[in-house]
Amino acid sequence: MKTDPTAAPDCTGPRRGRPRSEAAEQAIFAAVEELMAAGAGLAELTIEGIATAAGVGKATIYRRWSNKEALLVDMVSRLEEPLPAPTGTFRGDLIAMIEYMRQRGLAKRSRWVLKAALFQVHSSPELHAAYRERVIVPRRQAARELIRRGVAEGELRGDLDEEILGDLLIGPILTRSILWDGSDLDDPRLPVTMVDALLQGLAGPAAKARG
Amino acid sequence: MKTDPTAAPDCTGPRRGRPRSEAAEQAIFAAVEELMAAGAGLAELTIEGIATAAGVGKATIYRRWSNKEALLVDMVSRLEEPLPAPTGTFRGDLIAMIEYMRQRGLAKRSRWVLKAALFQVHSSPELHAAYRERVIVPRRQAARELIRRGVAEGELRGDLDEEILGDLLIGPILTRSILWDGSDLDDPRLPVTMVDALLQGLAGPAAKARG
Amino acid sequence: MKTDPTAAPDCTGPRRGRPRSEAAEQAIFAAVEELMAAGAGLAELTIEGIATAAGVGKATIYRRWSNKEALLVDMVSRLEEPLPAPTGTFRGDLIAMIEYMRQRGLAKRSRWVLKAALFQVHSSPELHAAYRERVIVPRRQAARELIRRGVAEGELRGDLDEEILGDLLIGPILTRSILWDGSDLDDPRLPVTMVDALLQGLAGPAAKARG
Amino acid sequence: MKTDPTAAPDCTGPRRGRPRSEAAEQAIFAAVEELMAAGAGLAELTIEGIATAAGVGKATIYRRWSNKEALLVDMVSRLEEPLPAPTGTFRGDLIAMIEYMRQRGLAKRSRWVLKAALFQVHSSPELHAAYRERVIVPRRQAARELIRRGVAEGELRGDLDEEILGDLLIGPILTRSILWDGSDLDDPRLPVTMVDALLQGLAGPAAKARG
DNA sequence: GCATAAACGAGACGGTACGTCAGGTCTTTAA
DNA sequence: TTAAAGACCTGACGTACCGTCTCGTTTATGC
Numbered sequence: 058m059k060t061d062p063t064a065a066p067d068c069t070g071p072r073r074g075r076p077r078s079e080a081a082e083q084a085i086f087a088a089v090e091e092l093m094a095a096g097a098g099l100a101e102l103t104i105e106g107i108a109t110a111a112g113v114g115k116a117t118i119y120r121r122w123s124n125k126e127a128l129l130v131d132m133v134s135r136l137e138e139p140l141p142a143p144t145g146t147f148r149g150d151l152i153a154m155i156e157y158m159r160q161r162g163l164a165k166r167s168r169w170v171l172k173a174a175l176f177q178v179h180s181s182p183e184l185h186a187a188y189r190e191r192v193i194v195p196r197r198q199a200a201r202e203l204i205r206r207g208v209a210e211g212e213l214r215g216d217l218d219e220e221i222l223g224d225l226l227i228g229p230i231l232t233r234s235i236l237w238d239g240s241d242l243d244d245p246r247l248p249v250t251m252v253d254a255l256l257q258g259l260a261g262p263a264a265k266a267r268g
Numbered sequence: 269m270k271t272d273p274t275a276a277p278d279c280t281g282p283r284r285g286r287p288r289s290e291a292a293e294q295a296i297f298a299a300v301e302e303l304m305a306a307g308a309g310l311a312e313l314t315i316e317g318i319a320t321a322a323g324v325g326k327a328t329i330y331r332r333w334s335n336k337e338a339l340l341v342d343m344v345s346r347l348e349e350p351l352p353a354p355t356g357t358f359r360g361d362l363i364a365m366i367e368y369m370r371q372r373g374l375a376k377r378s379r380w381v382l383k384a385a386l387f388q389v390h391s392s393p394e395l396h397a398a399y400r401e402r403v404i405v406p407r408r409q410a411a412r413e414l415i416r417r418g419v420a421e422g423e424l425r426g427d428l429d430e431e432i433l434g435d436l437l438i439g440p441i442l443t444r445s446i447l448w449d450g451s452d453l454d455d456p457r458l459p460v461t462m463v464d465a466l467l468q469g470l471a472g473p474a475a476k477a478r479g
Numbered sequence: 480m481k482t483d484p485t486a487a488p489d490c491t492g493p494r495r496g497r498p499r500s501e502a503a504e505q506a507i508f509a510a511v512e513e514l515m516a517a518g519a520g521l522a523e524l525t526i527e528g529i530a531t532a533a534g535v536g537k538a539t540i541y542r543r544w545s546n547k548e549a550l551l552v553d554m555v556s557r558l559e560e561p562l563p564a565p566t567g568t569f570r571g572d573l574i575a576m577i578e579y580m581r582q583r584g585l586a587k588r589s590r591w592v593l594k595a596a597l598f599q600v601h602s603s604p605e606l607h608a609a610y611r612e613r614v615i616v617p618r619r620q621a622a623r624e625l626i627r628r629g630v631a632e633g634e635l636r637g638d639l640d641e642e643i644l645g646d647l648l649i650g651p652i653l654t655r656s657i658l659w660d661g662s663d664l665d666d667p668r669l670p671v672t673m674v675d676a677l678l679q680g681l682a683g684p685a686a687k688a689r690g
Numbered sequence: 691m692k693t694d695p696t697a698a699p700d701c702t703g704p705r706r707g708r709p710r711s712e713a714a715e716q717a718i719f720a721a722v723e724e725l726m727a728a729g730a731g732l733a734e735l736t737i738e739g740i741a742t743a744a745g746v747g748k749a750t751i752y753r754r755w756s757n758k759e760a761l762l763v764d765m766v767s768r769l770e771e772p773l774p775a776p777t778g779t780f781r782g783d784l785i786a787m788i789e790y791m792r793q794r795g796l797a798k799r800s801r802w803v804l805k806a807a808l809f810q811v812h813s814s815p816e817l818h819a820a821y822r823e824r825v826i827v828p829r830r831q832a833a834r835e836l837i838r839r840g841v842a843e844g845e846l847r848g849d850l851d852e853e854i855l856g857d858l859l860i861g862p863i864l865t866r867s868i869l870w871d872g873s874d875l876d877d878p879r880l881p882v883t884m885v886d887a888l889l890q891g892l893a894g895p896a897a898k899a900r901g
Numbered sequence: 902g903c904a905t906a907a908a909c910g911a912g913a914c915g916g917t918a919c920g921t922c923a924g925g926t927c928t929t930t931a932a
Numbered sequence: 933t934t935a936a937a938g939a940c941c942t943g944a945c946g947t948a949c950c951g952t953c954t955c956g957t958t959t960a961t962g963c
Contacts, residue, residue, distance in 0.1 A: 537920080
């Protein structure tokens with residue numbers, strides 16, 4: 058998401074001019090966090106306010122991100138922790154992935170502005186695409202591989218589209234952690250409950266008797 | 269969501285002065301739709317621009333909604349069609365509800381800015397609450413009643429929390445229609461596929477043999 | 480110098496919308512004078528400072544003048560008092576004109592920033608032309624007519640170009656009042672001395688004896 | 691006007707480190723001239739632009755002049771040619787001095803920005819004083835000496851203040867060459883005409899008959 | 902030679918002001 | 933009273949320069 062043009066990877070020659078200050082960058086991130094903690098809404102998160110709180114010139118911010126949204130997306134994407142290591146049985150890995158998402162949702166509940174920033178992403182097609190590429194795609198890719206493994210191992214039904222399988226398994230926890238306010242994520246047994254219910258099916262006795 | 273104080277229901281006396289122009293209201297809605305169609309981002313949707321496009325004074329807008337967000341939430345909530353009639357078997361009603369959400373997702377795919385407006389709601393706690401009350405709560409209520417009926421009729425397992433059952437059934441289609449870009453909603457058989465898969469369970473042959 | 484586009488003279492129809500505030504305009508002028516009195520240099524005279532001191536929004540200034548220079552030229556040109564009434568003998572009128580310029584120079588000595596603003600005019604060709612048309616041309620015209628009258632009445636030599644006559648008569652006082660710091664304008668007899676010396680000639684006894 | 695602190699005269703020891711680049715200095719001057727020739731206004735003459743055009747770092751400029759005004763005053767003062775040699779008769783010297791000022795005015799007509807820079811000097815008291823000391827004072831001194839000689843030789847009236855005599859003789863050409871746009875300096879006979887008119891007096895037949 | 906020292910180009914730094922834009926309010930005249 | 937128009941104050945926007953400060957490099961002197 059960084060828009061710094063000098064960050065091009067092929068720029069291997071000796072950098073000229075004074076290098077960017079890492080301290081300034083940290084101060085900017087700290088200021089955003091601090092302003093969020095102070096309960097600022099997204100509209101109150103102005104570049105000018107951030108610059109003042111960070112003790113930094115506005116140009117120092119614009120040199121790194123082309124606008125406020127880019128800064129927010131960058132910050133949000135940095136908050137995403139790495140995915141859990143894909144070791145163990147299929148069911149265990151599936152539960153671990155859902156537990157990871159539950160934890161993430163719990164973390165975001167405390168700083169709702171970050172969640173707001175995440176939604177802000179949807180305001181602009183470019184930011185949406187950037188966020189998609191940086192955050193969503195890698196996670197969907199991990200989920201898809203896990204599901205493919207499950208099908209190959211016979212742990213998942215093979216007669217369904219992989220995408221549908223993915224949504225059926227991931228959609229519920231995603232809804233709880235992103236769309237709603239996160240108050241339903243407290244139960245640590247949630248992943249196990251969800252996974253087992255999905256695997257076994259939701260049909261009740263009447264349905265089973267019938268079919 | 270209307271914030272017009274004169275719309276109070278106890279204002280029964282004969283209204284004095286010039287009455288509000290219905291044409292102005294329609295012009296405002298039309299202008300917003302037109303600006304959205306023109307591909308404007310959410311930030312480009314300014315009150316000033318809407319007023320100019322509608323040929324309306326800014327005060328005429330502020331007389332009806334207290335600010336831009338209120339206008340957007342009002343417009344979004346008007347786009348929600350009524351829920352489908354709850355008639356038929358449990359499975360049929362469940363499929364109908366998911367089909368309704370699929371249709372809504374398809375409609376919103378064409379006007380993504382409205383979807384963006386929906387996300388914009390999350391920027392402010394008050395708007396979030398208002399949208400929750402106006403849109404989310406009635407739909408969750410309908411879903412909850414449907415699920416309760418399913419459990420009572422033995423069509424759904426009775427050993428699971430109703431909320432979890434709700435998320436397992438609704439979460440996947442919600443994810444597809446709101447969080448993602450809607451390109452996966454084209455298949456009209458999607459509701460049937462999803463519902464049957466959920467009811468029967470996702471476990472594959474290896475899992476079934478084991479347990 | 481006003482750059483207000485709505486000030487077009489043919490705009491005779493009933494003006495719509497809120498009219499410009501005369502109070503705001505006066506507050507702007509007062510703020511400029513006050514900041515000058517506080518000893519501000521020209522570079523310290525910022526639009527932002529003027530707006531703050533006047534308790535006025537920046538847009539209110541930009542609605543009236545397109546930039547700082549236009550505002551200054553407008554202010555300077557308003558400070559020019561009307562020319563003295565052209566009554567009396569030729570010599571008396573000439574002395575009156577020079578006395579008028581001496582007074583103007585004395586006034587400007589106390590507010591040197593206004594003098595600086597006058598020079599600022601020369602920074603831009605457009606402003607230079609505007610100032611020329613608004614201030615210089617009318618005064619040169621008055622001087623030219625006076626000189627023409629003097630020639631016609633036989634009070635001035637008729638063998639010289641009118642422009643040269645004008646510069647010979649006006650240049651000295653102009654130099655003292657504009658180019659230099661005005662410390663040489665205190666003597667109230669200066670106009671009489673100058674005029675009589677110019678009319679009689681500066682040649683000394685040796686020159687007269689020779690020619 | 692050079693503000694280089696290391697140029698202090700008591701710094702007699704052998705300078706250490708890399709010496710200042712004469713090429714850089716010339717490039718700076720050339721860049722200023724070039725930017726002026728491109729029709730830039732004074733406000734467009736930025737240090738940053740000069741540095742870029744000269745292919746020079748900003749610090750290289752600030753090492754030599756403390757700010758933009760100092761650079762401009764330095765450049766302007768370098769453009770002043772030496773005064774003409776004071777040889778010959780009084781009238782001849784006077785005409786030579788006025789001819790010198792006419793030539794200077796003609797030269798400046800073509801590069802009005804330099805003239806503007808000259809006026810810019812008036813924006814700041816310190817620069818005004820500096821320019822006064824570097825440029826104005828020597829010339830006024832030369833004029834004063836010439837006038838004093840004229841009085842002593844009987845070529846000029848002795849009953850007038852020397853300062854007034856100076857302004858009467860110099861003011862007209864100064865007005866034409868600095869205040870106005872220089873279009874009235876083309877006639878090479880101008881100095882002779884002016885000097886003779888001033889010496890002989892401007893009174894016409896009616897005035898002479900009367901007194 | 903080889904350190905010391907200063908100037909060099911580049912460009913980032915904290916600031917200030919620019920001129921624009923929008924927000925939400927207020928003040929006109931007209932309907 | 934509402935409407936359209938548009939001016940009002942406020943405050944953020946993103947840009948341009950200011951004058952200062954690192955960077956790594958270059959070019960001189962002095963040990």
